[in-house]
Structure formats: C-alpha cells, structure tokens
Amino acid sequence: MNPDNWTCPLPLRDYPNVVLGHGGGGKLSAELVEHLFLPAFRNDALAALGDAAIVPPVAGRLALTTDCYVVRPLFFPGGCIGDLAVNGTVNDLAVSGARPLYLTAGFILEEGLPLAALGDIVARMAAAARAAGVAIVTGDTKVVERGHGDGCFVTTAGVGAVPDGLTLGPERARPGDAVVVSGAIGNHGIAIMSVREGLEFETIIASDTAPLNGLVNEMLAACPNVRVMRDPTRGGVAATLNEIAGRSKVGIEIDEACLPIDPQVWAACELLGLDPLMVANEGKLVAVVPPSDADRLVAAMREHPFGARAAVIGTVSDQHAGMVVARTAVGGRRVVTLPVGEQLPRIC
Amino acid sequence: MNPDNWTCPLPLRDYPNVVLGHGGGGKLSAELVEHLFLPAFRNDALAALGDAAIVPPVAGRLALTTDCYVVRPLFFPGGCIGDLAVNGTVNDLAVSGARPLYLTAGFILEEGLPLAALGDIVARMAAAARAAGVAIVTGDTKVVERGHGDGCFVTTAGVGAVPDGLTLGPERARPGDAVVVSGAIGNHGIAIMSVREGLEFETIIASDTAPLNGLVNEMLAACPNVRVMRDPTRGGVAATLNEIAGRSKVGIEIDEACLPIDPQVWAACELLGLDPLMVANEGKLVAVVPPSDADRLVAAMREHPFGARAAVIGTVSDQHAGMVVARTAVGGRRVVTLPVGEQLPRIC
Numbered sequence: 094m095n096p097d098n099w100t101c102p103l104p105l106r107d108y109p110n111v112v113l114g115h116g117g118g119g120k121l122s123a124e125l126v127e128h129l130f131l132p133a134f135r136n137d138a139l140a141a142l143g144d145a146a147i148v149p150p151v152a153g154r155l156a157l158t159t160d161c162y163v164v165r166p167l168f169f170p171g172g173c174i175g176d177l178a179v180n181g182t183v184n185d186l187a188v189s190g191a192r193p194l195y196l197t198a199g200f201i202l203e204e205g206l207p208l209a210a211l212g213d214i215v216a217r218m219a220a221a222a223r224a225a226g227v228a229i230v231t232g233d234t235k236v237v238e239r240g241h242g243d244g245c246f247v248t249t250a251g252v253g254a255v256p257d258g259l260t261l262g263p264e265r266a267r268p269g270d271a272v273v274v275s276g277a278i279g280n281h282g283i284a285i286m287s288v289r290e291g292l293e294f295e296t297i298i299a300s301d302t303a304p305l306n307g308l309v310n311e312m313l314a315a316c317p318n319v320r321v322m323r324d325p326t327r328g329g330v331a332a333t334l335n336e337i338a339g340r341s342k343v344g345i346e347i348d349e350a351c352l353p354i355d356p357q358v359w360a361a362c363e364l365l366g367l368d369p370l371m372v373a374n375e376g377k378l379v380a381v382v383p384p385s386d387a388d389r390l391v392a393a394m395r396e397h398p399f400g401a402r403a404a405v406i407g408t409v410s411d412q413h414a415g416m417v418v419a420r421t422a423v424g425g426r427r428v429v430t431l432p433v434g435e436q437l438p439r440i441c
Numbered sequence: 442m443n444p445d446n447w448t449c450p451l452p453l454r455d456y457p458n459v460v461l462g463h464g465g466g467g468k469l470s471a472e473l474v475e476h477l478f479l480p481a482f483r484n485d486a487l488a489a490l491g492d493a494a495i496v497p498p499v500a501g502r503l504a505l506t507t508d509c510y511v512v513r514p515l516f517f518p519g520g521c522i523g524d525l526a527v528n529g530t531v532n533d534l535a536v537s538g539a540r541p542l543y544l545t546a547g548f549i550l551e552e553g554l555p556l557a558a559l560g561d562i563v564a565r566m567a568a569a570a571r572a573a574g575v576a577i578v579t580g581d582t583k584v585v586e587r588g589h590g591d592g593c594f595v596t597t598a599g600v601g602a603v604p605d606g607l608t609l610g611p612e613r614a615r616p617g618d619a620v621v622v623s624g625a626i627g628n629h630g631i632a633i634m635s636v637r638e639g640l641e642f643e644t645i646i647a648s649d650t651a652p653l654n655g656l657v658n659e660m661l662a663a664c665p666n667v668r669v670m671r672d673p674t675r676g677g678v679a680a681t682l683n684e685i686a687g688r689s690k691v692g693i694e695i696d697e698a699c700l701p702i703d704p705q706v707w708a709a710c711e712l713l714g715l716d717p718l719m720v721a722n723e724g725k726l727v728a729v730v731p732p733s734d735a736d737r738l739v740a741a742m743r744e745h746p747f748g749a750r751a752a753v754i755g756t757v758s759d760q761h762a763g764m765v766v767a768r769t770a771v772g773g774r775r776v777v778t779l780p781v782g783e784q785l786p787r788i789c
Contacts (some may be wrong), residue, residue, distance in 0.1 A: 112782065113782065113786045114782020115781045115782075116511075116675075117675055117676065117780065117786070118674065118675025118680055119675075119676050119680060119779055119780035119781050120780070120781045121778050121781060121782050122675075123779070130695075135743035138505075141610065142611075142688075143537050143609075143610060144506060144532075144533040144534075144536050144537050144671060144672065145533050145534050145537035145539060146504065146505045146506065147502050147503070147504055147506060147537065147539075147603055148502060148503050148504075148505060150499075150500070150501055150502055150503070150504060151498075151499065151503060152498070153498055154496060154497060154498055155495070155498070155499060155543075155600070155602060156493035156494065156495055156496075157486075157494045157545055157579055158493035158494065158579050159495060159545035159546070159547045159579055159580060159581050159598055160547065160551050160581045161547040161548065161581050161582070161584045161596065162583070163464075163549060163585050178724055184492075185492040185493050186492075186493050188492050189491050189492050189493035189495065191493060191495075195503075195505055197505055197506065197507035199507045199508065199509040199594075199596040199598075201509050201511060201549065202592055215670070231503055231506055231507055232507060233507050233508045233596075234509070234788075235509040235511045235594075235789075236786070237591060237594075237786075237787060238786065238787075240588065241590070241591040242589070242590060242591065243585060243590065245586075246583075246594070248509065248547040248549075248581075248596035248598075250507055250509070250545045250547075250596075250598030252503070252505060252600060253493065255495055262489065262491060263490075265489070268522055285753065295461075297456045301757075318769075323492060324492065326466065326469075327470075328463075328465065328466035328467050328470075332466055332467060338758055340490075340527065354784070367764050373466075397578040407495075408534070419648070427767035431466070431467055431468050431471070432467035433462060433467050433468045433469060434460065434461065434462020434463075434465045434467055434468070434469050434502070436465075438464075438465070438584070438585075438586065439585060439586075440582075
C-alpha cells in the first residue's frame with residue numbers, strides 16, 4: 094500500500110481506521126456510505142439508498158456473475174483489489190457475450206484497515222467502473238475483528254445484457270477451429286508474485302488488469318461466429334484450454350512459439366519454476382473461432398489497445414479429446430495439464 | 442456447528458478440510474463445483490458453468506442488491522450463515538417491491554474449514570432458495586490461509602423484477618401514516634448473542650431468519666398504496682425508523698406497549714442491557730401505509746405465517762422531523778436514537 098496514492102477525501106477523521114461499528118448498520122455505517130461510497134460511485138440508483146437499487150428495464154437475456162477478491166497485497170504494480178474486482182466482473186460478463194451494465198460491491202473489512210486505504214480502493218473501483226462504462230449501483234460493508242479477516246475482501250456481482258441470437262460457450266469448439274489469445278500472458282500472476290516475494294527485475298512487471306468489454310465488442314462486430322470466449326484468470330490459459338477441451342470433447346494443440354509472453358515474464362517464470370500457461374491473467378481473453386474467421390478476428394483485435402498483441406496460438410483437433418497438447422520451442426510435444434491446486438494463492 | 446446435521450454427500454474425501462487449492466481455479470476447485478455446489482443448487486443456468494450465467498429476459502425494472510454475511514458462529518439456533526445469506530438478499534429485494542428471481546453466491550473460505558460444514562451451509566442455502574422460489578445461478582469460491590479469514594464468509598447478490606407502477610421508498614412516509622411491524626422483534630440478535638455468550642434461557646431463542654417475499658406479495662395485493670417497506674436487520678427497528686424519519690423529513694411516534702416482543706427476548710434484553718428496538722431481525726419487516734389502509738394491511742399480513750403477529754406500532758407525525766419518539770410502557774416518552782456503532786458485532 095502506498096499512502097501517497099490515497100486520494101479519497103475522508104471527513105471521517107474521528108476514526109482513521111476501520112472499527113467494528115463501520116459494519117454495524119448505525120451512524121458509523123451511514124457516514125461511510127455518505128462520505129466514502131456515495132461520492133465515489135455516484136449514480137441515481139445508488140443515491141436512492143434503498144435495500145435494493147432499482148434500474149430501468151433491460152432488453153434481452155441477462156448475464157449474471159459474481160467473483161470474490163482476496164488478492165494479497167491489496168495494492169500491487171498496475172492495480173489494486175478494487176479495480177481488479179471491477180474489471181474481473183466486467184470481463185466475466187463480456188466474455189459471455191454480454192454488455193456489462195450494473196455492478197454490486199460487497200466489502201468485508203478487517204478492523205484496523207486505514208480508512209484512507211479503503212478510500213483509495215473505492216476511488217479506483219469508481220475509476221475502473223467509469224472506464225468500463227458500468228455503474229456500481231448497490232453495496233454492503235461488514236467489519237470483522239482484527240485477526241479474523243485480512244484488510245479488505247471485495248465481492249462484486251454483475252448484470253449484463255446478452256444480444257439476441259448470440260450464444261458462446263466452452264462446449265462449442267469444433268475440430269479445425271483456431272485458438273486465439275488477446276495478448277501477452279502471465280503478467281498479472283508474476284506482478285503479484287514479484288511484489289509479494291520481494292523479487293526485483295530490471296523493469297517492474299505490472300498487472301494487466303483491464304476491462305475487456307470494448308475489445309469484445311470489436312471482436313463480435315468483426316466476427317459474429319466466435320464460438321468461445323473465456324478470460325484465463327486463476328489457473329491461467331492452461332485451465333481455460335483444458336476446460337474448453339473437456340466441455341467440447343475435442344483436443345487442443347497449441348504452439349508455444351506463438352504464445353505472446355513478455356521477456357521479463359519469461360525470465361521470472363524460469364527463475365520461479367512456473368509454467369506461464371498456468372499463471373493468472375486479468376486483462377486477457379482466449380477465443381475459439383472457425384478457421385476461416387481467424388485472420389479477420391485477429392486483425393480486428395489488433396486494432397484495439399487491449400488486443401494489440403493478439404495471436405493465433407493453436408488449433409482444435411479431433412485427436413486426444415479432452416486433452417491440451419503443446420508443441421514446445423524445441424519441437425517436442427507435452428501435455429498441458431489442469432493445475433491441481435494453486436500455483437500461487439490469493440492471486441485475485 | 443453440529444456435525445450430526447452435516448448432510449451433504451461429499452465424494453471429496455481426499456481433503457476433509459478446505460485447502461488453498463479449493464480456491465485455485467484448478468482441479469480441486471472443479472471438484473468442489475461438481476460435487477458440492479452443482480448437486481445442491483442444480484439449475485440450468487448454473488449447470489452451463491459459464492463465466493456468467495445466462496437467464497431469460499426479465500420484464501420491467503430490475504432490483505439489484507448485495508449483502509456480505511460474516512455471522513459468528515456459522516451455525517446458530519434457527520439457521521446458519523447459508524440460509525441467512527439467501528433470506529437476507531431475498532428480503533432486500535422483496536421490501537423494495539421486487540419479485541426475487543436470481544441469486545449469486547460468493548464464498549470466502551478459511552483454510553481448514555471442514556468440507557462437511559461447507560456442505561451443510563450449501564445444502565441449507567439450496568433449501569432456503571427453494572423455499573423462496575429463487576435460483577442460485579452462479580458463484581465463486583476463494584480460500585484464504587488459516588488465520589486470515591474466519592471459517593466462511595458468504596456474499597450474496599440478487600436480481601428481482603419490480604412491477605410496473607410500484608414505487609416504495611424510505612422518503613415516502615407522510616404525517617398521519619401508520620407504522621406497522623410484521624411480527625415479534627429482536628429474536629435474531631438475541632439468538633446469536635445467547636449462543637455466542639453461552640447464555641441459557643428456559644427455552645431456546647431461535648433466529649427468525651425467513652424469506653419475506655410471500656408476505657410482501659400478500660401485502661401489496663391487499664394494499665397497493667404501501668409507501669415504505671424495510672427489513673430491520675443491523676441496527677434493528679430503531680435504525681429503520683430513524684432512516685425513514687430522516688429521509689421523509691417527518692417525525693415517527695411509536696407505542697412501546699404495541700411492540701410484539703417474545704417474553705424470553707424481553708428477559709434477555711433486560712439481562713443484557715439491550716434495547717430490543719436496536720436488536721437485529723432477519724425475518725421481519727416494517728411498513729408505512731396511509732392510515733385508511735392500516736387495518737386492511739394488518740389483517741392481510743396476519744393471514745400469512747410470517748405476519749401472524751403483525752401490529753400497528755405507531756404513527757408518522759409532522760412534529761420533530763427526523764426524530765423517532767417512543768411512548769414508554771409507564772407513560773413517558775423517550776427519543777429512539779440511531780445506534781452509533783454496533784451493539785453486537787457480526788450479527789449477520
């Protein structure tokens with residue numbers, strides 16, 4: 094945490110740190126809402142302060158998602174738990190083909206968290222929501238005793254609208270399809286690990302946390318036949334590809350030489366003995382498209398800042414159904430397995 | 442926690458307790474979803490296992506809400522954190538006038554939580570969702586290291602549909618209106634406190650956790666002019682009435698002799714020095730209605746099991762705007778203040 098960056102004005106100086114009463118539903122809770130959450134997230138639905146936020150009718154099917162964020166440390170190069178939580182939920186909606194509309198935010202705070210840190214987290218959530226074009230319309234805050242939490246946990250849920258006729262899903266890959274990734278992989282996981290373990294590299298490796306709904310719009314406009322989109326977060330690209338292979342009952346072959354990976358991420362993975370395919374991403378997506386559409390899709394993605402390094406990394410096969418195989422740089426082949434547990438706990 | 446009640450079959454015997462990998466997005470996460478969450482919550486939207494659940498279009502305005510649950514202990518007389526989380530979110534939607542439809546569920550687990558306990562929590566969430574007629578369509582699980590959480594935190598979010606033309610809100614109370622409560626107050630808070638503090642009474646005081654959407658339906662059918670509904674959870678009836686008085690810029694006068702309170706809850710409050718008006722409820726609501734509608738509303742509520750002890754407890758006044766005043770049993774008057782912090786931490 095970098096106190097220099099704590100930007101939210103806090104007329105809550107009687108309590109510089111979070112106390113149990115901030116989650117008690119009384120005056121202290123109300124002050125937190127009035128002076129911290131409302132000014133940051135300001136929108137009409139939130140300002141009504143009902144037990145639920147009321148928003149206008151949404152046309153079409155709804156997409157609903159939720160994610161809990163327990164990343165440690167709370168602030169890291171390229172982001173913090175707040176923008177991560179907003180972008181993560183925006184991305185889960187976007188890769189489902191939905192236009193993200195509304196988010197909810199739940200905070201579980203540990204007694205003693207500096208209110209200014211919470212203010213900064215909330216300010217960055219608000220900025221991320223603005224950047225993604227979504228509104229944070231309702232929320233809740235609970236406080237647990239010191240030693241029964243870990244600073245700040247954030248749970249976001251999101252609602253989006255799915256365009257008529259669009260269906261994406263991990264069960265839709267077909268032999269011959271191309272597998273595309275939107276950019277360099279592994280940056281988020283390595284950013285977290287390097288700050289947590291005190292590793293120093295020549296350049297700071299920053300998290301790739303970003304909202305992907307704009308990129309997804311461009312992709313669907315250029316290529317309405319996209320079959321699958323997923324964001325490879327926990328478990329990395331390896332987990333995502335294994336899921337697609339399993340759900341679609343197909344094999345997937347990827348070419349490691351085609352994987353966009355930043356040199357310093359490569360170096361860190363070698364140093365730490367990590368497989369970059371298993372390292373988490375927070376601003377990337379994997380897509381599967383019919384082979385005839387692959388070039389058009391990649392070209393459209395490269396027009397967007399979050400897809401500038403998009404690349405075809407492999408193909409879907411009718412061999413070895415349910416299995417992901419990588420051609421290695423030296424010409425061998427290896428099976429890319431689903432991680433059993435967790436390479437790195439509390440990555441998001 | 443009562444292991445005798447742990448009912449969920451768990452073919453996860455290699456890991457009897459939660460390990461970090463259960464939140465890692467790999468095989469262990471997938472097993473938890475397959476063997477624990479899917480069988481309990483089973484529905485089509487969840488079974489698709491997308492990054493987001495896709496549900497059919499919803500007509501009309503949407504209501505969105507979220508709540509974090511950190512109640513301690515996890516299991517208590519009358520309920521557990523799981524049914525509490527479902528009912529709480531159902532009730533936030535219901536008192537906003539919405540028909541609750543879909544819930545999301547986020548779990549932040551502490552390493553070492555018995556998987557069977559999680560199974561029981563999830564089974565009770567599923568039962569509560571069935572009872573309320575809602576579907577839990579998507580979720581997420583994260584695991585934190587031992588000592589960085591507290592067993593299990595649950596965050597639910599909910600989506601409901603608001604009927605055309607219906608508008609409720611704490612700013613809509615008018616002088617002369619009647620203030621109604623749906624039943625005996627204080628049971629949830631006293632149930633939690635007595636089990637936590639090891640207090641013994643002649644009878645076990647159970648939480649009142651219950652879904653109120655059925656009761657709300659009956660209320661709106663009998664009395665479409667209801668102006669305000671709120672569920673008096675944290676901060677109790679005192680916090681709810683103060684909010685209504687403040688937002689509507691009116692005074693509220695209540696008659697303590699009219700408050701439905703169970704004798705053992707009274708006794709516990711006296712013993713513990715608690716004001717029952719400030720004790721949390723999890724299956725009650727407060728409503729404000731035009732005076733001409735009050736009798737009809739109370740009669741309709743009494744037809745419903747969760748409104749059997751509904752009563753008019755006071756009136757809205759044009760005096761002392763923003764303030765709640767109680768006539769005491771001995772004929773005096775006292776100001777009912779908004780609690781500053783928290784009478785009892787982690788009540789929900």
